[in-house]
Amino acid sequence: MDFQNRVGSKPGSGGVASESQGNVDRRERLRKLALETVDLAKDPYFMKNHLGSYECARILLFQVAYPEIADKMQPRHRFMSAFEQKVEAPDKRWQYLLFACEPYETVAFKIPNDDVDKSEGKFFSNWDKDGKTFTLQLTFAVGEQDKNQPAPPPPRVQLRFY
Structure with a gap:
């Protein structure tokens, strides 16, 4: 039997790896x-999820299924302040993202209130008519901590006398 020009034909090569491998x-x-490339200990935007893989903490993905629509x-979606809602005590650290469509109740x-x-390219929403799934992906703006700090003082004027 001739094994020449076949995949994995060399003796001891171990064969072909499957697609899953x-x-x-x-x-x-x-x-x-x-x-x-990324120092995960220093980067606050990467976190380890419950499955052990890493994901970005500044991006949220929502997929809501509406099979009976x-x-x-x-x-439709809408952002709501914590002070507009009446279910929980208002807390300025949070905001609410609402999804609404008939005949369902609003979800x-x-x-976070960032x-x-x-x-x-940073904000994406899509309604899949065939799968009846609404997808919304949002990205929180980076550098919010810098906005809360006061502006640095203007540079000192240096006078030179000759």
Whole structure:
């Protein structure tokens, strides 16, 4: 039997890796690369989730399914201040993201009261008519801590006498 020009034909080569093994290897290489380029101990925007993988703490993704929605209806979203709602005691550290669509009741998610970056590519919403799923991804604006600090004093004028 001739094994020449076949995949994994060299003796002792171990054969071809399956697709799942290739995915695991690629994921592991990307994780190691991320650990080399980003110092996770110092970066406050990366956190470890409950599954052990790393994710960005400044990006939130919401997917709400509406299986019984009428064909011509589309869900809506809105940001609400903690002082507008009447369910919990108002707390200025939080705001609420609401999703509403008939015949469902309004759903609210409690999120940090940071500025949301609504620029192009940072804020994304989509209504999937076929899957009847509303997707919203938002990114919090970076540098909010700098906004709360007072502006630095103007530079001193240096007079030179000749």
